[in-house]
Amino acid sequence: MRRAATLAAAVLVGACGSQAAPATGAPSQLQAQVVASELVVGAQQRVPIGILDHGTPVNDATVHVRAFFLQGTTGVFKGASDAPFKGAGLEGAGVYVARLDLMTAGTWGLDITASRPNGERATLRLSTYADGRPLAVVTTPVVPAVGQPAPMSHNPTIKEADATTIDSGRPPDDMHQISIADAITQHRLTLVVFASPAFCTSRTCGPEVKAVQSLEPAYRDKLTFIHIEIYRDFVPDPSKRKLAQTVLDWRLQTEPWIFLVDAKGIIQTRFEGATATDELKSALDQLLR
Secondary structure, three states: HHHHHHHHHHEEEEEEEOOOOOOOOOOOOEEEEEOOOEEEEEEEEEEEEEEEEEOOEOOOEEEEEEEEEEOOEEEEEHHHHHEEEEEOOOOOEEEEEEEEEEEOOEEEEEEEEOOOOOOEEEEEEEEEEOOEOEEEOOOOOOOOEEEEEOOOOOOOOOOOOOOHHOOOOOOOOOOOOOOHHHHHHHHEEEEEEOOOOOOOOOHHHHHHHHHHHHHHHHHHOOEEEEEEEEEEOOOOOOHOOEOOOHHHOOOOOOOOEEEEEOOOOOOEEEEEEEOOOHHHHHHHHHHHO
C-alpha cells in the first residue's frame, strides 16, 4: 500500500532527501529537498524546502528560489522568491518557505541558492520530490484541498476512548474533545492537526503538536482544536498499529498536516510538514477575519 509506505518514509525535514548537485561554484555538500508530497496550482503557493549539509538539516542558510515550468529539455522561468527559515515554536526543526506562483499544471523545476554563514554556497537544481517522483504541480490534489469540504470524519474522542489509546504523546494533549464531523455540524471554526508524536518518522510531529498547543490559550474561545493521531491499535503493542480511519478518510501520504476549516466546513488553509507558529497565527487571524 503506497500510503503506508510513504508515511513510513515521511518526506519531512529530518529524513534523508534526494540528492541535488551544485549547479555552479566549487563542490558543496549542501543538499535540498521539497518537503511536501504534492504542490497545487495557484498563486503564492507555499513551497517548503529542506536544506541539509552532509545530510544534517540546517537552519542558518539564506535561501532564494527560482521556479521554472519544464517543457521537454527546456525550462521557462516563472518567478522567484526568497525562502526564509520558519521554525518558531518547533524546537529547532522547521523549513525554508518560498511563496511561488504555480499557475500551470505539469512538471516544474527549482533552482535553489543556499548560502551559509561559514561561506558555503551552492545552487541546487531540483525537478523531483524527495521520493523521486517528478516535481508535478497538480490541479486535483490527493489530499483535500483549499476550497473543498472537509471530510466528515468521526474520529474517536475522550467521550468513548481513553486519551492514551488515541494519542501517542505522553502525556496526551487536550485536543480530543470533539470529532471533526461534530465540529462541522456545529459550525465551528476548527484547526485540525494530524501528527503522531511517538511514531513520526521525522522529529517534527511532537514539536508540531506543541506548537499548536501554544496557540490554544489565545484562540480557545474562538476556535476548536482537534488532534488526530496517525495510528490506531498501538496500545498495548505498538508493533500492531494501523493507520487511523481518519487518516484514510483524508488520504494523507505524509505527516504532520494542519488544516483550518471554516464555519461552513470548507478548508481555508492547509499546511504540509513542519509549520511554524508565526505561519499558523497569520492563517488563524485571516480565518477569524
